[in-house]
Amino acid sequence: MSEIEPTRRLVLASTSPYRLQLLRRLGLAFHVSAPQGEEIIDQGIAPELLVRHLAVQKARSLKDKYPDALIIGADQVFVDARGHVLGKPGTFERAEEQLRLMSGKTHMFYTGLCVFDSQTGEIAADYSTYRVRLKNLTREQIHQYVRRENPVDCAGSFKVEGLGIALMERLEGDDYTTLIGLPLIKLVEMLEHFGISVL
Structure with missing residues (x-):
């Protein structure tokens, strides 16, 4: 698929290879830049508000670097069956621990999305949810999965687009696509709001 040059510069405020792959599906030319600032997960904030706030924060962090662009920010948290908000595990051990706690239970993913017009300051922001139920998994299955897939950079410790299925x-x-980290249906609507037509 050939890329279309949109009427405005598009910037993805993310270092996630998964979000990069998803945004490429829309066939629009875009730039990628790492967002500035620290991501803090506050257990006292409702997950839908938290991911929306983090997505806006990521997009707005690049306003000085890209003063005339539509900047896309996204963030994701995972809420386990106990109601605890979890981020990326970071290590094999924490990934295995998360999966042991999740085994046989239903959990919810919250993905925040923002498109920020750095020229006008206008923000479109929302969130999407996706529910997952894991099989009853043995310790050995979890261990093998984590060693094979290395999901330490994924909220919930699995990659549904890979072996995590x-x-x-x-x-x-x-x-x-909410589960992978960039809700494309909402993103297409937001881009249309800003005058960018995918089709």
């Missing part, structure tokens, strides 16, 4: 019993939601 083998952990699943059921997936429920309106847009599966």
